[in-house]
Amino acid sequence: MTPETSHRFVLHDRDSIFAETVDRAIMSMGRHVLKTPVRTPQANAFCERLIGTVRRECLDWLIPIHEGHLRGILREWVTHYNRGRPHASLGPSIPDGAAVAPVLRGHWIPDGHRVVAKPVLGGLHHEYRLERVAA
DSSP states (O other), rough: OOOSSOOOEEEEOOOOOHHHHHHHHHHTOOOEEEEEEOGGGGGHOOOOOOHHHIIIITTTTTOOSSHHHHHHHHHHHHHHHHHHHHHHGGSBBOOTTGOOOOOOOSSOOOOTTTEEEEGGGGGEEEEEEEEEEOO
């Protein structure tokens, strides 16, 4: 099963922008439409938070040219979000911390090391890591 076919449900609220024709089009693609309960905005809070974060940190700053470009932007941003971006709720740590070297405490660089910046999304964000300096 590919990522494009693995989703079985589309969740949306009862906003008027989701016309009955949209629901029928979604169902014609073999997906089920699930609507949040009436007058319960907290039911959609996690989706709203994620969408807001994607917009503020990524899509408000870039102009996708076509669907493939948008998918590439989001793929790179999701990787950065999970593997390179600190999350304050984690103290601040990175969700996929196993993929990253441990963070040193304090504001000093160990002898024989330097800080290397890796641009993400053409320099919109950066990921930083320590690298040994060649002797």
